Amino acid sequence: MSRVTIAGIAALVVLFVLVESTLFTVGQTEQALVAQFGEVVGPIRKPGLNVKLPFVQNVITFDKRLLGLELPGEQVILGDQRRLVVDSFTMFRIVNPLLYYQSVGPLEDGIRGRLNSIVSSSLRRVLANNKLLDVLSAKRDQIMATIRDQVNVEMKGFGVAIVDVRIRRADLPDENTKAILARMQSERQRVAAQARAEGAEAAQRIRADADRDRTVLLAEARATADRLRGEGEGEATRIFAHAYTQDTNFYYAWRTLQAYRDTFEGGASRLVLTPGNEFLRYLQSAPTATGE
DSSP states (O other): OOHHHHHHHHHHHHHHHHHHHHEEEEOTTEEEEEEETTEEEEEEOSOEEEEOOTTTEEEEEEEOSOEEEEEEEEEEEOTTSOEEEEEEEEEEEEOOHHHHHHHHOSOTHHHHHHHHHHHHHHHHHHHTTSOHHHHTSTTHHHHHHHHHHHHHHHHGGGTEEEEEEEEEEEEOOHHHHHHHHHHHHHHHHHHHHHHHHHHHHHHHHHHHHHHHHHHHHHHHHHHHHHHHHHHHHHHHHHHHHHHHHHOHHHHHHHHHHHHHHHHHSSSOOOOOOOTTOGGGHHHHSOOOTTOO
16 A cells, blocks of 8 residues: 555545534534533534534533423422322423533533422422312412422523423322321211211101191091991981881881891791780781781
């Protein structure tokens, strides 16, 4: 291999190294800082191809997309002195890479610890002024907006904008849950006992009213029956008396024959009477038209 070829290859290698160390690309989802000997020369926000001094300047990139931070469940005390275990998440964006770099350095994890403590502190502070029903109602959005604004104010010096803070889950502590369940069970039992007592009272009242109505109806029915029976018997007596006066001998004979029928119907009756007894009158002679 000739010296010219070696020199050409060496020149190409040097050119490649110079290009690699001089040119850099900022992606669509990135923003960058150019640093020279640890001092920031300038931020680059637009994506595309850029130039830096080789071996002297270096590029620090930051994500400009939304970033998320999840806080583990922590117990907070509400305004009504109830305890609540809250899991939350925070969405944030790096809006000032220079300030961010000066505050926490080039790594993304540098902000998470501080943001964690600030969100937790604001969460406790705001929830301490609200009741459980507020957290579980439509007022929850207003509460979260207040927390977001407070965190935004505190994070402004870090070059970070807080887009949203949300409660992912809010549960009662285990001991509170057991106590509440026991209280709910006791309350349901009290309501059930009250309902049973009211039902028994209503049933007793209905039975008493029914018994009273039954007694009244029976009494009125008996009175009506007695009245109708008396009227019927009176009418029958009147009819009988009227008929009796029409032909006294006929009805006398008819009643005597009825007495014979009732007395001798079974065929085993025995009577001890004198031959001249009036009861045997029509057995000895047939009745006459005059009853003699």
